[in-house]
Amino acid sequence: MSEKNLIYSILYDYYGDLLKDNQSNIIDLYYNQDLSLSEIAEDMNISRQGVHDALKKAEKSLMEYEDKMKLHYKYDTYQKAAENIIKLCSTIDDVKYKDTVDYIIKEAGKIINEG
Known part of the structure; x- marks a missing residue:
């Protein structure tokens, strides 16, 4: 796992409960379960682009939470x-x-x- 990916997994441990349910689920599936965007899209019955967009929003939220609370x-x-x-x-x-x-x-x- 790259360092960038690792940071999102770590931040998810701190702030995952603050994310919307679908964002939390997507972050977990992508970073912790190592599923591809296509696999997540199929599992969640949404488009790959929808997964990508939700993932980017969730990543941004995690970074914003860390910028404000600095727990990590x-x-x-x-x-x-x-x-x-x-x-x-x-x-x-x-x-x-x-x-x-x-x-x-x-x-x-x-x-x-x-x-």
Whole structure:
């Protein structure tokens, strides 16, 4: 799956419930189920062009939701920050800070595993 396709699949996880039912269904079938536009059109008994138009509208809506709410951006930022904290902690080798470093790593790990 290309990075562009992956982003729509990810954004669908965040905002899919905000889409119209047919748009949500089309995004899911196209990006998560890997059906072609023609297959979706046949399944939904609409034209391929209708599927294409609904898909483009849904993609636009998902990007607009992300632009406004930034849920994925925040998640990604927190992930990277937590990974950096763990990396930095691994450079501390003073025995007297071992318990504190272990605790910080554990807490940063919780952030990473929340996703």
